[in-house]
Amino acid sequence: MKLxxxxxxxxxxxxxxxxxxxxxxxxxxxxxxxxxxxGKLIELEVADDTTDETVDAMCRRLLANTVIENYxxxxx
Amino acid sequence: xxxxxxxxxGSNCDRDIATTLGEVTGTAPTMVWHGDTSLPDGIGLVAVPxxxxxxxxxxxxxxxxxxxxxxxxxxxxxxxxxVLGVCNGFQVLTEAxxxxxxxxxxxxxxxxxxxxALAVGNADTAFTRGYTAGxxxxxxxxxxxxxxxxxxxxxxxLEGEGRVAFRYAEPVNGSARNIAGLLNASGNVLGxxxxxxxxxEPAHGRTDGRRLFEGLVAAVGA
Numbered sequence: 001m002k003l004x005x006x007x008x009x010x011x012x013x014x015x016x017x018x019x020x021x022x023x024x025x026x027x028x029x030x031x032x033x034x035x036x037x038x039g040k041l042i043e044l045e046v047a048d049d050t051t052d053e054t055v056d057a058m059c060r061r062l063l064a065n066t067v068i069e070n071y072x073x074x075x076x
Numbered sequence: 077x078x079x080x081x082x083x084x085x086g087s088n089c090d091r092d093i094a095t096t097l098g099e100v101t102g103t104a105p106t107m108v109w110h111g112d113t114s115l116p117d118g119i120g121l122v123a124v125p126x127x128x129x130x131x132x133x134x135x136x137x138x139x140x141x142x143x144x145x146x147x148x149x150x151x152x153x154x155x156x157x158x159v160l161g162v163c164n165g166f167q168v169l170t171e172a173x174x175x176x177x178x179x180x181x182x183x184x185x186x187x188x189x190x191x192x193a194l195a196v197g198n199a200d201t202a203f204t205r206g207y208t209a210g211x212x213x214x215x216x217x218x219x220x221x222x223x224x225x226x227x228x229x230x231x232x233x234l235e236g237e238g239r240v241a242f243r244y245a246e247p248v249n250g251s252a253r254n255i256a257g258l259l260n261a262s263g264n265v266l267g268x269x270x271x272x273x274x275x276x277e278p279a280h281g282r283t284d285g286r287r288l289f290e291g292l293v294a295a296v297g298a
Contacts, residue, residue, distance in 0.1 A: 014183070014225075016180070016182065016183050016185050016250070017181055017185065061142070062134070062138065062139075062142060063134070065138065067176075067177060067225070067226070068178045068180065068225055
């Protein structure tokens, strides 16, 4: 089974990289961009019987730093 | 005083801090590989050095913080053993949960590598007893991810409890409230982005870092 883990910065946490991307988009003439936030996509191939609890533990214990990041799991 | 220095793949300040500890304590530290599961007996300090452990993959310090030796470091810290994390070591200590908050990409996105002025926030700790509160010292920084982040309540609590050991005298990397070095609640764990081990002898151009190590030796005892 394939899992896609989206790790994103929590609202309110400043994202200097997102801001730089925003600035570069503006520089290319894309003026309609209100905000940019950069995150990560982590793809996992796991056994089909992997429980939600196990996936959640992987996210909390390593894949995301829950001090600054949220995560969302998508089962493919 | 016997000491230990943790070495991860990608550590690059381990020898700098080992040289400093050897010189200040008179005994060369034991270098402990990240895959080890225990620390040497009878040590008075564990140092988690700077560098780019695991190439900063995932997040700076994230993978190092989950390495086998860090379980032993966390246990020892919880028993009261002094632990000093410098630069990447600070990132590792936050990722390991020994210190609150997180260190994010510098606000200006640049790698900052220069001498910076620090103000000593709390001189009443084993690490800072060689300084006076409010004293200005100069120590180099060299980092990309030194922008300290925590929620406002946590920041208020840290300041109220005297846990800000060092502050940048002026903004360096976007760090919340200019925090450069932070203590745990018991005061036996210090994480700091500046490199005191690079300001030890006149040949370094600065010696302000030396008192941190000398103070530690005096506090912990020979």
